[in-house]
Amino acid sequence: MRPRAFDEEQALDAAMRVFWAKGYEAASLSELTEKMNIRKPSLYATFGDKRGLFGRSLDRYTTRHLEYIQRMLERESAVIPAFKSLLNDLAEGGRAGDPTLGCLAVLTLDELAPREAEWTEKAWAHQLRLAELFRNKIAEGLESGELAPGQDAEALGRALLASVIGLTVMLKTLPDRAFTESTISATLTLLKEAQS
Amino acid sequence: MRPRAFDEEQALDAAMRVFWAKGYEAASLSELTEKMNIRKPSLYATFGDKRGLFGRSLDRYTTRHLEYIQRMLERESAVIPAFKSLLNDLAEGGRAGDPTLGCLAVLTLDELAPREAEWTEKAWAHQLRLAELFRNKIAEGLESGELAPGQDAEALGRALLASVIGLTVMLKTLPDRAFTESTISATLTLLKEAQS
DNA sequence: TTTTTTTTGTACCGATCGGTATGTAACTGC
DNA sequence: GCAGTTACATACCGATCGGTACAAAAAAAA
Numbered sequence: 001m002r003p004r005a006f007d008e009e010q011a012l013d014a015a016m017r018v019f020w021a022k023g024y025e026a027a028s029l030s031e032l033t034e035k036m037n038i039r040k041p042s043l044y045a046t047f048g049d050k051r052g053l054f055g056r057s058l059d060r061y062t063t064r065h066l067e068y069i070q071r072m073l074e075r076e077s078a079v080i081p082a083f084k085s086l087l088n089d090l091a092e093g094g095r096a097g098d099p100t101l102g103c104l105a106v107l108t109l110d111e112l113a114p115r116e117a118e119w120t121e122k123a124w125a126h127q128l129r130l131a132e133l134f135r136n137k138i139a140e141g142l143e144s145g146e147l148a149p150g151q152d153a154e155a156l157g158r159a160l161l162a163s164v165i166g167l168t169v170m171l172k173t174l175p176d177r178a179f180t181e182s183t184i185s186a187t188l189t190l191l192k193e194a195q196s
Numbered sequence: 197m198r199p200r201a202f203d204e205e206q207a208l209d210a211a212m213r214v215f216w217a218k219g220y221e222a223a224s225l226s227e228l229t230e231k232m233n234i235r236k237p238s239l240y241a242t243f244g245d246k247r248g249l250f251g252r253s254l255d256r257y258t259t260r261h262l263e264y265i266q267r268m269l270e271r272e273s274a275v276i277p278a279f280k281s282l283l284n285d286l287a288e289g290g291r292a293g294d295p296t297l298g299c300l301a302v303l304t305l306d307e308l309a310p311r312e313a314e315w316t317e318k319a320w321a322h323q324l325r326l327a328e329l330f331r332n333k334i335a336e337g338l339e340s341g342e343l344a345p346g347q348d349a350e351a352l353g354r355a356l357l358a359s360v361i362g363l364t365v366m367l368k369t370l371p372d373r374a375f376t377e378s379t380i381s382a383t384l385t386l387l388k389e390a391q392s
Numbered sequence: 393t394t395t396t397t398t399t400t401g402t403a404c405c406g407a408t409c410g411g412t413a414t415g416t417a418a419c420t421g422c
Numbered sequence: 423g424c425a426g427t428t429a430c431a432t433a434c435c436g437a438t439c440g441g442t443a444c445a446a447a448a449a450a451a452a
Contacts, residue, residue: 001396001397001398001399001448001449001450001451002397002398002399002400002447002448002449002450003398003399003448003449003450004398004399004400005399005400005448023219023221023306023307025219025221025222026221026307028438028439028440029439029440029441030438030439038400039399039400039401039402040401040440040441040442041399041400041401041402041441041442041443042399042400042401044440044441044442045398045399045400049440049441050440050441100309100310102306102309106306106365107306107307109365109366109368109369110219110298110302110303110306110307110365110368111219111222111303111306111307113296113298113368113369114296114368114369114370120368120369123369124369124371127366152378152381152382154378155378155379155381155382156382156385158375158378158379158382159359159379159382159383159385161362161366161379162358162359162362162363162366162379162383163355163358163359163362163383164362165361165362165365165366166357166358166359166360166361166362166363166365167358167362169302169305169306169361169362169365170305170323170357170358170361172305172306172309172310172316173305173309173310173316173319173320174310175320179354182348182350182351182354183351183354183355183357183358185348185351186348186351186352186354186355186386187355187358187359187386189352189355189386189388190382190383190385190386192385197418197419197420197421197426197427197428197429198417198418198419198420198427198428198429198430199418199419199420199428199429200428200429200430201418201429201430224408224409224410225408225409225410225411226408226409234430235430235431235432236410236411236412236431237411237412237413237429237430237431237432238429238430238431240410240411240412241428241429241430245410245411246410246411
């Protein structure tokens with residue numbers, strides 16, 4: 001048997017970046033094969049078809065993205081500084097270093113929901129996992145006494161998620177720094193500190 | 197001269213709905229002409245090309261949408277109830293009556309920013325107008341004494357806009373009522389009432 | 393080396409994409 | 423009714439879309 005001349009993970013990563021930047025519809029097979037540096041028959045033999053490749057790309061994205069968010073929230077033990085650094089990192093483009101890239105899971109929801117049930121579900125499940133990460137972090141702050149009691153960790157986590165999604169979309173236009181900073185600082189007032 | 201057999205505004209409205217539901221890329225000329233109930237030569241004679249039609253559709257959308265948001269905010273004189281009813285109305289699908297439709301301006305940002313500068317600019321300008329509406333409403337609440345003093349109306353308006361955008365995207369998946377309600381109620385805690 | 397198996401590059405497929413040429417139908421002004 | 427003008431429907435255009443047939447090439451198994 002002849003071995004593959006390309007690395008599957010590496011090719012998948014390139015595909016993911018194309019979908020990330022362009023969305024499903026606007027990502028053409030020509031651009032995909034070019035950026036993946038493989039020819040169409042190899043692509044089809046390995047990933048099935050364009051839909052299969054997108055599914056794999058989306059899975060890869062959500063996995064990586066979840067890890068990233070988790071890492072960011074763990075870097076600071078206090079809740080408010082943790083969310084502050086997360087939002088600031090997003091504003092600077094996060095892992096990719098480019099704020100105008102947005103988020104593939106959000107783009108998938110926006111572009112393909114509700115008509116592509118399978119992908120809608122995947123992207124939504126990812127948002128739910130993010131909301132849970134947020135909720136857990138907030139719950140820690142409530143237990144530790146950092147946050148004022150009586151706040152609903154689950155609801156707050158969801159509201160913060162909505163803010164993060166909205167901010168991510170807004171960042172695609174690269175608004176000026178002052179705009180972003182004031183938005184972030186007001187968003188953080190969702191989390192009420194305990195009286196000191 | 198022979199008069200048009202179709203109403204331009206009506207056709208444009210149909211086109212707008214197609215772009216709204218599918219985005220620019222996935223909206224095909226076949227579907228557009230079908231839903232507009234005109235043939236391609238009429239479309240091209242009236243709107244130029246697909247890009248021209250999208251531009252007109254986006255303009256129409258933002259105009260209508262701005263009016264809608266303005267109307268919603270004016271229905272209640274108090275700030276918090278006003279935003280509450282706005283968010284609840286969004287959750288029920290707003291004007292269109294379908295929460296899974298999302299927002300064309302948001303979809304345009306997500307799908308086409310930053311690579312389509314003209315449309316990115318249009319969609320972003322719309323978001324800035326919305327942020328201004330929000331800011332003005334909040335400023336009213338600060339002056340009237342409804343809201344606790346010391347809050348930054350501009351920053352809060354922007355944060356609320358991010359929340360609205362995020363919520364709109366999430367609603368495309370039709371999350372259950374409890375999810376939506378808790379998200380909305382936590383979001384509204386961005387606005388602090390004055391001590392009574 | 394030879395055989396066998398899998399991947400690769402090329403060249404191609406039908407379908408659909410956005411966009412248009414053309415002739416005819418429909419209306420206005422005369 | 424006639425002339426002039428515009429909009430209409432049909433039928434078509436090249437380009438690109440996603441997807442594949444096929445044969446050469448490359449390695450493992452013999």
